[in-house]
Amino acid sequence: EDQVTQSPEALRLQEGESSSLNCSYTVSGLRGLFWYRQDPGKGPEFLFTLYSAGEEKEKERLKATLTKKESFLHITAPKPEDSATYLCAVQAWTGRRALTFGSGTRLQVQP
């Protein structure tokens, strides 16, 4: 059974204080690992897809990296508008095409 564990559950940062969010996964052959951002009361917004260990992707202050067992979402010099819940999900090569999600990390960036 595919499993995704995100840590920490919640993170409070000061504006400009860089940090990382962790996503550990167990999957029977990783097809893709996905990061989403979700604002309160809204649907998840796609950020990145990573396919193989060693791959990195960047978007503004966010950088996602992938190893064989985990992924990190690095946030550099965050701003208050980066406050949101960040969700990680995996998809396996075998079986269905749906994603298995972690419970998310709730990030709050204070000015």
Added chain:
Amino acid sequence: DVKVTQSSRYLVKRTGEKVFLECVQDMDHENMFWYRQDPGLGLRLIYFSYDVKMKEKGDIPEGYSVSREKKERFSLILESASTNQTSMYLCASSRTGRDTQYFGPGTRLTVL
């Protein structure tokens, strides 16, 4: 841009009512999904569909059914709503071969 729309943002229904949640995508995606999201439990897959008139059960299909008569539309049906179906319902779509799922804004359903 991919756009996924859901028929209602907020819905309040009574126990025992039949409830229809509609989802429409405008990017000709083959795959469509229904999830529910609850605090502490994350997103859980209810049903998904790879093609018109095709459906597959997800992890928590009990109490739900789905309909996909047209490629762009995927409906979730609660045959007899119960209070434990109070939740945020999220629809998503993806193109076969490109697995990124795009989500709608969600429907927050309250069953009284």
